[in-house]
Amino acid sequence: MHVRPGRSLAANAAKWMFMPDNDIVLKRIRGFHVGGRRRRITGFDARPRSRVPGDAPVAIDMNGDHMVGQLYAKEYLQSDARFALPVLLWHGGGLSGACWEDTPEGGAGWLDYFLRDGCDVVVSDAFERGRASFPPYPQFLSSPPEHRSLEAVWHHFRFGPGGSYPDPLTPESLRARAYPGQQFPVESLEQFGRQFVPRWAGTDEFALRAYAELLEKIGPCVVIGHSQGGSFALECARRHPDLVRAVVAVEPAAAPAGEPGAGGAPHLFVWGDRIDDNPTWVRYRDAALRYKQRLQAQGVRADWLSLPDHGVGGNSHMLIMDRNNQAIAAMVGGWLRELFP
């Protein structure tokens, strides 16, 4: 139990103002791109190709000016917001902002929950993911991206033990091979796999720069980041304490190397189950734990929500879309309501 004494996350959850049956009443919905700049990119062959079926092949010259480094954001502005600050949702590696929008079973995602909680919400696609687009390689990025297979996520996202990815793949075999009590809807693994997007390595500074520009555009806010997005959220909270007023890092895959400043925003770390069964996650968790201690040494509030410690078992790395994702959103939302009543 790492949560501070006297601060019950279950009690906080009751402060959440989620109204599942109410309409979502917005004064504006807009999508936009922010960050990045114009770069002259050359080194392309001008290969003739047919862009339109039946039309003659045309020489396509890609050498020239390209916009590089931007992210995509979708902003939902409530007609009558019931929370003080916009909530920014930052996805993890190999995914896009779509990960907040529904679950593999077609249920509601955290976007729905925080909208019905009355928050303004901004969902983004980080640099080189989804609608943010990616620059060419090898002309700009040096290497091809990683395309994650279903096998690769099976153990890494803690759906099942190492080596248990089933063959043949059926809903039944997936259920049988998963960890007992698994909260992720493993029989919908294919539907989850439809939302994977390629990712590059070594592009963090691009992503962080675009996120900084997003923060400047939005102003003071709360950032909830998952996995790699949680790492970006921690780093942005460290670099921009004037803009990030609270940060929720859901299973962050890395912690900042730099020192946190005094007077930083409150932090909440959220962890699912079976961390100890997976050495990679033990490493990530321990790095986060050390960073939490450094935050606390600076007098920064840093709370630690390990779900199994609260009797909530079976959560995978994808706890934002696990079957009990609403209950976890309520704990996070309650923590935020306690900070900003």
Place this chain on the structure above:
Amino acid sequence: MHVRPGRSLAANAAKWMFMPDNDIVLKRIRGFHVGGRRRRITGFDARPRSRVPGDAPVAIDMNGDHMVGQLYAKEYLQSDARFALPVLLWHGGGLSGACWEDTPEGGAGWLDYFLRDGCDVVVSDAFERGRASFPPYPQFLSSPPEHRSLEAVWHHFRFGPGGSYPDPLTPESLRARAYPGQQFPVESLEQFGRQFVPRWAGTDEFALRAYAELLEKIGPCVVIGHSQGGSFALECARRHPDLVRAVVAVEPAAAPAGEPGAGGAPHLFVWGDRIDDNPTWVRYRDAALRYKQRLQAQGVRADWLSLPDHGVGGNSHMLIMDRNNQAIAAMVGGWLRELFP
């Protein structure tokens, strides 16, 4: 003047129920992926790489099961829809669904207009674009994608005459080099370029298959497609007359090769200005015109809205985000209201 006698598009526009100052009241917003299937993809090297800064390099094995062929869709369901059918917005080549969400100047896009008109709206990212993701190449797709430069769109999208892309690029030089009376906000060319996404050639059947699955999921609907999305919309209307109840092709880049059936849904073709200055667009328009005649020979209603014929000049290929994009949406919306009062 190709519009049928007695059917004034200006008069129809007055039927549009766009309410700019009203809130957008939704019972549900959800994003999801549809279409595609699991494919075993091999031929990757397992190169060790560091996925997380400071963490040890890991062997990343991408060989295995991947989902290929899906599209991404975002569905906005009105609490109290004021239009009979959902409106599907399909983007053009080199873009994603973000093209409907705002303008390069930060103004409202057609998503906003049709939501405030009271329609349920579905915005999609086609196969291999944006949040739909793309499969690896050369392991699955045979070639690299096209990354469109700012130069490449300048004349192709009819912002300015051939060879007039300015150097240096400044808001002033862009304005000076554009066609006189240009409705596209050319000084925001960089902002427009931020939303470009790579595109592949030769993948139309993947895109069409996923769109067919989207249509089956949504049911009877109206499809508004721009450019390549307009071509897909025409082809889907031909293949799925039971589902596509009206189709609006905004500057379609191709027309179906196959014969349209009798009893197809009403068609509207929309064209901007300066087509005759650009041989590519003359070819595209003439192909669409021949298809319109084939539709009419089958007794299918097919209307033709060339904006300059209605005294509306200066529109680029990106008329959905030109400065007068609301007036054009009103003409399209009015045409739909006349069909489905």
